[in-house]
Amino acid sequence: AYELPTRNFDLVNAAGARIPLGLKSKSLRVLVTGGSGFVGSHLVDRLMARGDNVIVVDNFFTGRKDNVLHHLRNPRFELIRHDVVEPILLEVDQIYHLACPASPVHYKYNPTNVVGTLNMLGLAKRINARFLLTSTSEVYGDPLEHPQVETYWGNVNPIGVRSCYDEGKRVAETLTMDYHRGLNTEVRIARIFNTYGPRMCLDDGRVVSNFVAQALRKQPLTVYGDGMQTRSFQYVSDLVDGLMRLMEGEHVGPFNLGNPGEFTMLELAKVVQDTIDPNAKIEFRPNTEDDPHKRKPDISRAKELLGWQPSVTLREGLPLMVSDFRQRIFGDLKEGGS
Ligand code: NAD
Ligand code: UDP
Ligand code: UDP
DSSP: OOOOOOOOOEEOOTTTTEEETOOOOOOEEEETTTTEEEEEEEHHHHHHHOOOOOEEEEEEEOGGGGGGGGGGGTTEEEEEEOTTTTTTOOOSSSEEEOOOSSHHHHHHTTOIIIIIHHHHHHHHHHHHHHEEEEEGGGGGOSSSSSBBOOOOOOBOOTTSSOOOOOOOOHHHHHHHHHHHHHHHEEEEEEEOEEEEHHHHOOTTOOOOHHHHHHHTTTTOOEEEEEEOOOOEEHHHHHHHHHEEEEEEEEOOEEESSSOOOOOEHHHHHHHHHHHHHHOOEEEEEETTTTSSSSBBBBOOOOHHOOOOOOOOOOOHHHHHHHHHHHHHOOGGGGGOOO
């Protein structure tokens, strides 16, 4: 139903030599926590395509087995239903730690960020695996610096409605650096900015999935507040590319991974109207507390040290997501399977 844009996957090592990510000598054992979720399942697709042995650990809190169904019969793939809040024993070379309820409607209910991250760091330490944390732009809170650079410490309310997510990820970053400094665990930290694409949860309340589902269902697009707050939207294949470069590269980070294109929510609504239905109505709703006014990544560090930058614009990426959503909402067979 949709094709993810593929990019040249080369990494540049410290000596300036290009290492093709697709052509490694030995296949790695890779654990992806949260691998049946939106981002995780796209990452799993790339790792499987590269020939790795992939273990997904997921409790299906927001993820879906459907997202990885196409790998179930592959002997290089293993799916384990497990909550990372409980300890687990595995033997792998790399751990991509994504398990986390990532949308506002879900994340209030779960201590995954702190306890789950601690367990995965304990696992990484025991087996000498390289550990990558998927942190978030939310660690910058309602930022007083714009765009956000990795050296900015953020402006986060510790007791607000969003705090368990923001502060949870901040603690996760702290734990990750403590294991790195104190216990020599090899770590990588990505700070991910708003990401969209096929397989996003349909009704998780995030703005791109809300607008797309609403436009397809002929419902009004719900704009919170005055719609002048900004976000930067990254297509999922760009993010997966960045995560793999970070894991394979030599730098701990943190690295901002996001698309610097900045849109107000009203501008986003316009792109959705242009893509799906020019007659879609807009309905204003009261905004939630502590909603960041602006967000846009400074990605100079990732450009310089990882040789990474996003390549898919919102107007290119949105139609790929729309065809996936259309199929899931209407079961539209004309779109074909994926
Ligand atoms: P998602 O909800 O689709 O994926 C999260 C996955 O983790 C799901 O499959 C869920 O079932 C699983 N999970 C949740 N709690 C778990 C637990 N306790 N044990 C085992 N599995 C558990 O979300 P996503 O958008 O794919 O996010 C992946 C990661 O990227 C998250 O860590 C998130 O914080 C981070 N991130 C995402 C975005 C974004 O815009 N998508 C932005 C910033 C950061
Ligand atoms: N842990 C795990 N799998 C392992 C090793 C550790 O789940 O293979 C968990 C362990 O149960 C603990 C956490 O990771 O809750 C931190 O482990 P670590 O050994 O770093 O700390 P300690 O157990 O010494 O407090
Ligand atoms: N938002 C909106 N309408 C919606 C959902 C969200 O206008 O239906 C706004 C929300 O207030 C925020 C922005 O879109 O300003 C991004 O929200 P999202 O939850 O997607 O991501 P985050 O706030 O975590 O960046």
